[in-house]
Amino acid sequence: MNNPIKIAVDAMGGDGSPEKVIEGISIHSKKNNLTNYIVFGNEDLISPLVDKFEIQKNRINIIHTKNIVENEDSALSAAKKGKDTSLWLALESLKNNDTDGMVSAGNTGALFIIAKLNLKMIENIYKPALSGLWPNKNGMNVVLDLGANVECNEKNLVDFSLMGSALHKALFEDETPKVALLNIGSEEIKGNNVIKNTYHELNENKNPLYEFHGYVEGNHIMDGHVNVIVTDGFSGNVALKTAEGTANFITSELKKAMTSSIIGKFSSFLNLKNFKKFKNKLDPRLYNGAILLGLDKPVIKSHGSTDALGFANSLNVCEKTIKGKLIEKIKENII
Amino acid sequence: MNNPIKIAVDAMGGDGSPEKVIEGISIHSKKNNLTNYIVFGNEDLISPLVDKFEIQKNRINIIHTKNIVENEDSALSAAKKGKDTSLWLALESLKNNDTDGMVSAGNTGALFIIAKLNLKMIENIYKPALSGLWPNKNGMNVVLDLGANVECNEKNLVDFSLMGSALHKALFEDETPKVALLNIGSEEIKGNNVIKNTYHELNENKNPLYEFHGYVEGNHIMDGHVNVIVTDGFSGNVALKTAEGTANFITSELKKAMTSSIIGKFSSFLNLKNFKKFKNKLDPRLYNGAILLGLDKPVIKSHGSTDALGFANSLNVCEKTIKGKLIEKIKENII
Numbered sequence: 131m132n133n134p135i136k137i138a139v140d141a142m143g144g145d146g147s148p149e150k151v152i153e154g155i156s157i158h159s160k161k162n163n164l165t166n167y168i169v170f171g172n173e174d175l176i177s178p179l180v181d182k183f184e185i186q187k188n189r190i191n192i193i194h195t196k197n198i199v200e201n202e203d204s205a206l207s208a209a210k211k212g213k214d215t216s217l218w219l220a221l222e223s224l225k226n227n228d229t230d231g232m233v234s235a236g237n238t239g240a241l242f243i244i245a246k247l248n249l250k251m252i253e254n255i256y257k258p259a260l261s262g263l264w265p266n267k268n269g270m271n272v273v274l275d276l277g278a279n280v281e282c283n284e285k286n287l288v289d290f291s292l293m294g295s296a297l298h299k300a301l302f303e304d305e306t307p308k309v310a311l312l313n314i315g316s317e318e319i320k321g322n323n324v325i326k327n328t329y330h331e332l333n334e335n336k337n338p339l340y341e342f343h344g345y346v347e348g349n350h351i352m353d354g355h356v357n358v359i360v361t362d363g364f365s366g367n368v369a370l371k372t373a374e375g376t377a378n379f380i381t382s383e384l385k386k387a388m389t390s391s392i393i394g395k396f397s398s399f400l401n402l403k404n405f406k407k408f409k410n411k412l413d414p415r416l417y418n419g420a421i422l423l424g425l426d427k428p429v430i431k432s433h434g435s436t437d438a439l440g441f442a443n444s445l446n447v448c449e450k451t452i453k454g455k456l457i458e459k460i461k462e463n464i465i
Numbered sequence: 466m467n468n469p470i471k472i473a474v475d476a477m478g479g480d481g482s483p484e485k486v487i488e489g490i491s492i493h494s495k496k497n498n499l500t501n502y503i504v505f506g507n508e509d510l511i512s513p514l515v516d517k518f519e520i521q522k523n524r525i526n527i528i529h530t531k532n533i534v535e536n537e538d539s540a541l542s543a544a545k546k547g548k549d550t551s552l553w554l555a556l557e558s559l560k561n562n563d564t565d566g567m568v569s570a571g572n573t574g575a576l577f578i579i580a581k582l583n584l585k586m587i588e589n590i591y592k593p594a595l596s597g598l599w600p601n602k603n604g605m606n607v608v609l610d611l612g613a614n615v616e617c618n619e620k621n622l623v624d625f626s627l628m629g630s631a632l633h634k635a636l637f638e639d640e641t642p643k644v645a646l647l648n649i650g651s652e653e654i655k656g657n658n659v660i661k662n663t664y665h666e667l668n669e670n671k672n673p674l675y676e677f678h679g680y681v682e683g684n685h686i687m688d689g690h691v692n693v694i695v696t697d698g699f700s701g702n703v704a705l706k707t708a709e710g711t712a713n714f715i716t717s718e719l720k721k722a723m724t725s726s727i728i729g730k731f732s733s734f735l736n737l738k739n740f741k742k743f744k745n746k747l748d749p750r751l752y753n754g755a756i757l758l759g760l761d762k763p764v765i766k767s768h769g770s771t772d773a774l775g776f777a778n779s780l781n782v783c784e785k786t787i788k789g790k791l792i793e794k795i796k797e798n799i800i
Contacts, residue, residue, distance in 0.1 A: 239655070267714070277649055280657050314612055314702040320574070322615050322699065348706030352714040364657065365703050367649035368696075371683030372704040376711040379602070379687040384719070 141171030143236020154441030208240030419444030478571020489776030543575030754779030
């Protein structure tokens with residue numbers, strides 16, 4: 131029989147924590163018998179929630195800590211809070227091999243810097259990139275960086291192409307990933323110097339791991355013609371959040387339009403099942419959980435404002451990353 | 466009786482030109498009796514289209530030119546093509562006061578540089594910004610820059626705040642515009658140095674023309690809590706195009722989901738009118754036409770891939786800019 135894997139969970143980060151975190155663990159634990167959870171945070175708050183959400187006691191272990199990183203902390207002030215925050219201790223357990231992967235819904239900048247202080251990088255990679263899955267017409271894109279690095283140079287973007295492709299290959303083994311650089315024009319002449327130089331670098335020094343497909347504009351991210359979309363953390367975050375805002379706007383406008391008359395209400399009711407299927411496909415909670423790619427251990431960032439279901443999905447991403455030996459596969463693909 | 470206004474039209478730029486341009490003029494001319502069109506481009510191609518789309522001959526004047534700026538031209542190579550391209554001649558007619566405004570669906574970089582070579586800037590403004598309307602829950606945002614300037618400094622972003630507010634005030638007179646900077650976090654600590662410095666500049670040196678409301682993230686662009694969203698041309702273009710791609714993806718997924726069963730088809734048919742209302746509200750052609758704000762004459766950029774209806778709308782934006790004396794109002798508000 132396989133030994134259970136152990137996920138380190140920062141219980142205190144994000145809106146509505148620790149409640150949503152513990153409820154998320156409850157949801158995840160019922161579907162995954164072979165995962166245990168080491169939870170870092172305020173035991174006085176967490177213990178009653180473990181009872182409330184009926185988590186089996188032998189599968190959860192609470193490490194008490196009062197000190198926490200706040201959303202408002204800068205990355206630096208979070209690091210200065212020292213080694214007894216829930217975030218630091220969770221990452222330290224990963225460093226010490228007491229756990230196999232780590233999940234936090236807290237402050238991205240703090241997670242980024244404290245992870246870098248505790249963990250090693252994959253050889254030859256300089257910066258970790260927040261890497262997420264993004265639906266497209268034919269399946270899933272890997273998009274990176276989604277917000278870890280505001281500014282990136284050519285070497286970083288080439289690294290991201292490599293890591294994103296390795297991740298895509300590890301997740302969807304059947305094809306050679308197609309990489310594109312996010313830009314504001316599909317012609318070679320647009321964009322800033324870093325993007326243009328990266329284009330030439332990727333075009334001239336071919337890598338057998340992936341095919342380079344040039345530039346992609348924001349309106350073609352979801353076309354499904356490429357699999358890995360590479361950008362700096364500023365543009366990646368703007369794209370991700372604008373897509374989220376647009377989806378919210380459209381679904382709320384749609385709801386208004388579809389129920390603005392008696393016939394509308396009636397026919398929308400008839401079509402409820404189809405509408406639910408549609409909403410499920412777009413539910414951002416199902417894509418929640420971005421990997422901080424480049425570190426030599428699995429560190430997963432959950433959206434700060436997701437709910438228990440979204441948090442459970444980021445635990446799912448962590449579990450898959452561990453069981454699928456993604457980091458090892460990425461290392462193999464890079465070397 | 467008022468004299469008709471004259472719009473200079475570059476007939477050769479964008480996909481499907483000159484046909485979509487001439488059809489767009491036909492659509493526009495039927496709704497606006499007091500607008501005439503000076504059209505620059507290949508007369509052999511344009512003349513038959515004027516007949517085909519039944520445009521009154523006394524309202525359209527074709528200035529023949531064989532040389533055109535191609536989509537693939539860099540801004541510099543477009544400028545080097547000289548003064549007999551349809552783009553150059555259209556802008557020159559504006560410079561010479563032969564026309565009152567100008568519209569092109571062609572190459573943005575070329576439009577930008579040739580407009581700067583021909584026209585003056587509004588006093589104290591260093592860079593023009595592509596400024597568009599973007600729907601939100603309560604009405605309309607002005608968003609700038611949508612792609613004219615890949616890199617911007619603090620002075621540019623402060624100028625954009627001023628110009629965007631002046632535009633918003635001129636269009637929607639009833640309120641003091643609320644300005645926000647597009648960033649990847651709502652806290653003061655995130656973003657790059659240019660954005661952080663601009664934040665402090667806008668926060669410390671208040672301008673009576675607008676209220677500064679700090680940062681906005683991509684997912685809140687459409688919330689309607691602010692009216693003017695300021696960003697560099699790279700991020701603005703990524704945001705705009707990602708929103709466009711997301712909207713396309715969602716409506717195509719919705720269509721699939723809603724018609725995937727007999728009941729679905731039947732109830733969707735019942736709800737057709739509401740669905741059309743919804744689609745109309747989101748139709749990107751209705752928002753087509755971005756103003757190159759900062760120049761002392763109205764120059765409007767139409768989306769290159771829009772159709773005749775979208776092009777007609779950019780003529781509408783140009784007409785409103787002229788008749789509403791927007792440039793004058795912006796100048797007044799800036800001084």
